[in-house]
Amino acid sequence: MQKLIRTTQRLSQVALVLFFVTFLVTLLVRLLPGDIATSLLPFGTAEEQAQLRTELGLDTNIFVYYFDWLRNFLQGDLGVYYNAGESYADASMTVWAMLSLTIPRTLLIMVYTLGFSLLFSIPIGMLLAYKADTRIDKVISNTLFGLSSIPNFAVGLGLAYIIGVKFELLNPIGYVTWGEGSVEHIKSVIMPVLSLSLGLIATFARLLRADIISTLKEDFVTMASSKGLSNRWILWRHVFRPSSLSLLTAAALNMGSLIGGAVIIEAIFALNGVGMFLVTSIALRQYLAIQSTVALIAISYIVFNLIVDAFMPKIDPRIRSHHGA
Amino acid sequence: MNDTTATTIANKSNLERKTIRRERVRLVLRDKTFLIGALILGIWLFITVFGNFLAPHAAGDQDFQFVSKSPSLKFPFGTDSNGRDVFSRVILGTRLIVVMAFSATVLGTVLGTSLGLATGYFKGKFDMIVMRLIEAVSAIPVLIIALLAIAALDGRSPTLTVIVIGFVFTPNIGRTVRAAVLGESELEYVAAARLRTERTRHILFREILPNVLPPIIVEFTVRLGYAIFAIATLSFLGAGVEYGSPNWGSQIAENWGNIYSNVWWPTAFPALAIASLAVSINLISDSLLEIFEL
Numbered sequence: 001m002q003k004l005i006r007t008t009q010r011l012s013q014v015a016l017v018l019f020f021v022t023f024l025v026t027l028l029v030r031l032l033p034g035d036i037a038t039s040l041l042p043f044g045t046a047e048e049q050a051q052l053r054t055e056l057g058l059d060t061n062i063f064v065y066y067f068d069w070l071r072n073f074l075q076g077d078l079g080v081y082y083n084a085g086e087s088y089a090d091a092s093m094t095v096w097a098m099l100s101l102t103i104p105r106t107l108l109i110m111v112y113t114l115g116f117s118l119l120f121s122i123p124i125g126m127l128l129a130y131k132a133d134t135r136i137d138k139v140i141s142n143t144l145f146g147l148s149s150i151p152n153f154a155v156g157l158g159l160a161y162i163i164g165v166k167f168e169l170l171n172p173i174g175y176v177t178w179g180e181g182s183v184e185h186i187k188s189v190i191m192p193v194l195s196l197s198l199g200l201i202a203t204f205a206r207l208l209r210a211d212i213i214s215t216l217k218e219d220f221v222t223m224a225s226s227k228g229l230s231n232r233w234i235l236w237r238h239v240f241r242p243s244s245l246s247l248l249t250a251a252a253l254n255m256g257s258l259i260g261g262a263v264i265i266e267a268i269f270a271l272n273g274v275g276m277f278l279v280t281s282i283a284l285r286q287y288l289a290i291q292s293t294v295a296l297i298a299i300s301y302i303v304f305n306l307i308v309d310a311f312m313p314k315i316d317p318r319i320r321s322h323h324g325a
Numbered sequence: 326m327n328d329t330t331a332t333t334i335a336n337k338s339n340l341e342r343k344t345i346r347r348e349r350v351r352l353v354l355r356d357k358t359f360l361i362g363a364l365i366l367g368i369w370l371f372i373t374v375f376g377n378f379l380a381p382h383a384a385g386d387q388d389f390q391f392v393s394k395s396p397s398l399k400f401p402f403g404t405d406s407n408g409r410d411v412f413s414r415v416i417l418g419t420r421l422i423v424v425m426a427f428s429a430t431v432l433g434t435v436l437g438t439s440l441g442l443a444t445g446y447f448k449g450k451f452d453m454i455v456m457r458l459i460e461a462v463s464a465i466p467v468l469i470i471a472l473l474a475i476a477a478l479d480g481r482s483p484t485l486t487v488i489v490i491g492f493v494f495t496p497n498i499g500r501t502v503r504a505a506v507l508g509e510s511e512l513e514y515v516a517a518a519r520l521r522t523e524r525t526r527h528i529l530f531r532e533i534l535p536n537v538l539p540p541i542i543v544e545f546t547v548r549l550g551y552a553i554f555a556i557a558t559l560s561f562l563g564a565g566v567e568y569g570s571p572n573w574g575s576q577i578a579e580n581w582g583n584i585y586s587n588v589w590w591p592t593a594f595p596a597l598a599i600a601s602l603a604v605s606i607n608l609i610s611d612s613l614l615e616i617f618e619l
Contacts, residue, residue, distance in 0.1 A: 013457060020461035028470075031477035142358070149607035151554050153561070154596040157577070161584045161593075172585075263468060264558055268581065278469055279562060282476050290473070298464035 014302060021298045022073075022291075026066045029287050056287060069291060078296075079288025095289045098277060099296070105175055106266075106273035110258050112193045114251055117200035121247075124201070125208030126240070132213050141206065148202030153264035156195035160268055163191060175271045192269045196262060200254060204247055211243035218242075241315055248315070252308040255301060342535060349539075352616045359616075362608030369602050372416055373423040380413035384571035393588045403590035405580055411591050415598050418571040422560075422602070425487050426552035432491030433498055433552075434545045440495060441502020441537075442529050446510055456503075459496040467493050467551070468558055475564045486565030490555055494548050501544045505537040539617040546610030550603050557599045573599050 037049035037058075044052070057065045072079065078095040124140070131137045164172030170191060176184040215221065216239060224238045225231075263275035274293065281289040353359050372379060387408040396403040402411035440459075444452040462470065474489045509515065510533065518528045559565040560574030573595035580591035 013453075016457045017460045017464065020458055021464050024461060025465070025473075028473045028477050032473075033477070145607070145611060146604055149550070149604040150600040151557065151596075151603055153558070153577075154600045157581055157584065157592055157596055161589050165585055165587060165589075264561055267561075275469075279472065282472055294465055294469060294473075297466065297469070298461075301464045302460075 010306075014306065017302060018299060021302075022070065022295050023066060025291055025294045025298075026062065026069065029291050030062055030065065032282075032285055032287070069288070073292060073295060078292035081286060081289050095286075095292050098289065099274070099293065102272060102274045102277045104177075105271055106262070106275065108178075109189060109192055109196070109262070109271070109273065110255060112189055113196040113200065113258060114255075116193055117197045117204055118247075118251070120197075121201045121204035121208060122240075125205040125247075126212060126235070128205060128209040129212035129216070132209070137209075141209070144202035144205060148199040150198070152195045152199060152262075153268065155198050156191065156265050156268045159191045159195055172268075173270045175269070188269075192262075192265050192271060195265050196258065203250060203254075207246045207250055208243060211246050212239055215239050215243045244315065245312060248308055248312075252305050255304055349616055353612065356612045356616065358608050359612035362605045362612065365601055365605035366609065369419060369423060369605065372419045376416045376419055380410075380416040382410040382413040384409070384414055384417045386410065386413070393583065393591075395588075396590055402594045403588075405576075405591035406583060406588070411576075411594050414571040414576060415573070415594050418573045418576060418595065419598070421483065421566065421570065421572045422553060422556050422574075422599075425483055425490075425556050426549055429487045429490035429556070430494065430545060430549045430552045432487065433494030433548055434541065436491060436495040437498025437544075438502050438534075438541055440499035441504075442506055442533065444499065445503040445506025446525075446529060446533065452503075455499075459500055462493070462496045463500075468555060471555060471559060472562065472564055475559065481565065481567050483566055486556070486559065489565075490552055493555075494552070498541075498544050498548060501540055502537060505540045506533055509533050509536050539613075543610055543613050543617060546606060546613060550606040550610065553599065553603050553606065 037044075037052045053059050057068050060068075069079075076096075078099070081093040081095050081098050124144070128137050128141055160172040163169045170187055172191060174188060176188040178185045221234065221238055224234045229238075262273065263279055265271070266273045266276045274297070278290065278293050280286075281293065388404070388410075389408045391400065391404045392408045393406050394400060394404045400410050400412060402415060405411055405414070440455065444455050470493050471486075471489050474493070475486055478485050478489070515528060515532060518532045523532070556565070557574040557577075560572050561578045563575070563578065566572050566575060576595040577592050580588070583589075584592055
């Protein structure tokens with residue numbers, strides 16, 4: 001029963017957050033200067049322009065506008081993507097059609113980046129914790145940290161020049177889908193994923209190192225080793241699992257910044273992901289595209305974090321008992 | 326507890342506070358990570374102040390005999406496709422990004438600290454609503470909010486960009502400060518101050534604030550690093566700065582296409598400048614983080 005109350009409480013809070021976030025975006029979008037009707041229909045008659053404003057709901061107040069958008073959004077209608085010169089009636093592109101091109105790329109690159117970063121950071125973090133405060137630890141930690149402080153676009157530009165131009169190993173421009181050729185697909189994502197991962201590897205490894213060091217001091221580890229369990233079992237089962245919480249949280253939090261922070265990487269490697277789509281939509285004043293895309297990003301971010309929260313007690317039994325108390 | 330014991334507790338914690346502070350300053354000044362970071366940052370701050378005297382050419386000076394020339398004695402960082410000296414432009418671009426990043430972070434820290442103090446101390450419904458607002462803002466990637474807000478208000482004003490970034494940073498800083506305040510407000514000295522019937526403002530700013538300074542300082546340095554990155558990215562995308570002004574992000578945006586014709590220097594040097602500035606700030610924040618044991 002108590003659990004039910006807590007869950008409802010949490011969910012109603014999430015609902016409040018979702019309301020705030022979508023309304024905030026609506027507010028910002030409505031504040032955008034420049035008349036969309038004249039920019040989309042530069043040669044249209046005053047009548048056509050007025051009609052477009054009505055279609056977009058721009059002649060109503062912000063609350064009516066918001067709830068209209070919300071109703072459509074909840075029914076899966078993300079709106080129309082206006083091409084210059086088209087009116088609503090013959091608009092050929094929907095926001096959803098544009099997003100169905102860009103979302104898979106961004107998602108794939110995010111998944112690759114997270115996977116690649118975890119693949120490297122977990123062994124590095126464990127090694128560093130095992131060798132804590134030795135020379136090896138210090139050298140690797142500091143080097144990693146220095147590398148991770150370099151902004152990802154600087155890394156991206158460096159890779160594009162050295163790998164793409166100087167040695168001509170990979171083509172730095174353009175994204176190839178999996179369907180167009182798996183080898184080409186992987187080749188096209190290597191440099192973007194590398195540029196995005198470098199910082200994450202260092203961050204994750206350092207988090208894991210710190211957590212493992214503090215877990216090793218816990219009584220249950222001493223207990224496990226006094227029971228004569230093998231080191232490997234202790235390390236994975238008793239140490240790594242409870243130590244991976246900060247890592248998971250950080251990974252979850254980074255999903256959001258990967259979308260926004262990857263904009264320059266998307267630009268450098270011409271990936272046409274969600275980030276660039278948003279940037280162009282903002283520049284072109286595509287009200288509905290901006291609103292629906294930002295709402296989608298925010299919702300997936302919130303839901304993803306909820307899922308991570310829900311999984312925490314499964315991974316670390318200590319959290320279960322804290323909540324139960 | 327009577328009046329005198331309350332005062333004694335306050336005095337005692339004051340003394341302890343001073344000793345801890347002195348000890349920390351000593352540790353910081355002996356920490357290699359901090360010193361390296363401070364040295365690099367110091368060089369950039371020097372260039373920020375004296376850049377006008379150090380740059381051999383003006384930002385807009387063009388020499389059409391030297392277009393896209395590789396680094397040489399005359400032009401140590403080479404020239405760009407407009408025949409401008411990259412070295413001078415990197416030096417002259419320092420001021421804008423450093424001043425913008427510092428002001429934005431100061432603004433964000435002041436706002437975030439006030440928010441964190443208020444929510445952490447008063448709790449209740451107010452705290453609940455503000456926290457949901459903070460979560461809402463944090464669900465949108467920082468760069469996207471900043472881009473939208475800058476586009477919504479006025480595309481090319483650095484002052485406005487500073488204000489926008491300051492506001493965008495507020496929730497994160499607020500959250501950190503709130504967490505620290507929640508822990509502090511349960512402690513005895515706060516109860517003691519309440520017993521002495523101190524005004525809330527006094528309790529918040531004179532009693533609690535000094536004790537939550539360490540996380541605030543660390544958060545400030547972390548945000549400063551992000552601010553550099555955010556401003557560079559925004560100016561790369563053409564938002565928040567005047568076009569063609571000698572700032573690092575715009576320089577990269579104008580020149581990176583040329584790396585495909587092997588002209589790497591007009592892109593590499595501003596990128597290295599951003600990287601070294603970011604690295605120096607991160608070194609400082611990392612060293613502080615360790616010493617403050619957060």
